[in-house]
Amino acid sequence: MPPYGQPSTVPAPYGPPRNGMGVAALVLGLVGVFLGMAVFLFWASWLPALLAVVFGFVGLGHVKQGRANNRGLAMAGLILGNVGLLMALGGGAFTVVSVKAFAEHADESILEIEASESAEAAEEAKAEEAERAREAAKHLALGETYTYENGLKVTVAKPRPYTPGEIAFGHEKGEKAIQLVVTVDNPTSGTVTMDTHLPYVNDAEGVDADLLIDSSNQQRVLKTTFPPGKKAVGKYAYSLPGDAADKIEVSLITDYGFVYWAGPTTAE
Structure with missing residues (x-):
């Protein structure tokens, strides 16, 4: 027992702060946002962004439990992860629309080419028929x-x-x-x-x-x-x-x- 009048030392329930989840969330959030900025890399940005959200929630949970003290990093990672997910969704939607528009344009070009070739073939056939008619005459x-x-x-x-x-x-x-x-x-x-x-x-x-x-x-x-x-x-x-x-x-x-x-x- 400690001497009377002296405060007792209460051992910490946990060890040193476990800030790894918050740091990981921040890093993954930055990676997700960076990849999301390149629209056509949406397929590569959603995974780190999703992990940033998961690690951010876990990091905040650790902060609430007193296991970590980097709430700001965990929150930033969570926010960046959500932003990255939104950018991934937006990039995916943009890519789908772009591919669809490109396909439609390609189809129109093919139809135009086919129509042009058909018209040229018709003109050639008409010219050949006219030539045959001239020869017959x-x-x-x-x-x-x-x-x-x-x-x-x-x-x-x-x-x-x-x-x-x-x-x-x-x-x-x-x-x-x-x-x-x-x-x-x-x-x-x-x-x-x-x-x-x-x-x-x-x-x-x-x-x-x-x-x-x-x-x-x-x-x-x-x-x-x-x-x-x-x-x-x-x-x-x-x-x-x-x-x-x-x-x-x-x-x-x-x-x-x-x-x-x-x-x-x-x-x-």
Whole structure:
């Protein structure tokens, strides 16, 4: 027993202050807030923030029980932990919204690209169809008229039998002699120039016809200049083998391209 009148020494119920929880809460709270500031690191910030809240509550419990004396640190860690959790939630929500917006934008871009590709494909198909139509328009029956873009109208008449003169080149006895008449009409108001080559003739089986030149003076070569409102006529003679097919193909070559006519070897 201590002497009378002297205060008795009461042993402390606990040992030295246990401030580790409060310090840990503060450190983890700072880490959670720091990571939360980088929005897209929300997935890494929520765990230290949550631990800061837990350690903060435990630290405050220790302070109330007298086991610790760093209430301020524990409270700061608790507050920072909550802030970190809020930032993690906000970062998560922002990331979800951003990813959704990006996905929608990507979908729109893909749809735009697909629509553009579809439109381009449609335009290409349209252009190809137009080209096929232009090519089809260049294949006519003998006697029909083709109109060039410059306005000139060209007609290859149905062929008719031709009797060569006494002197003839490109024709042998027993062969079929025919005459082709090519008419060029210029209905425009201006003079049009067009180089026209000799017509190329073959039968349906691909047998070439020979250009027939004779002394009958019945042939006439087209000129290259066509006055407005005038017509020009070219007359050409050709010789086919006696057993040639009963159908001929005529190709007229100009500086505007090829045009084709086809029909019976002689007019009916």
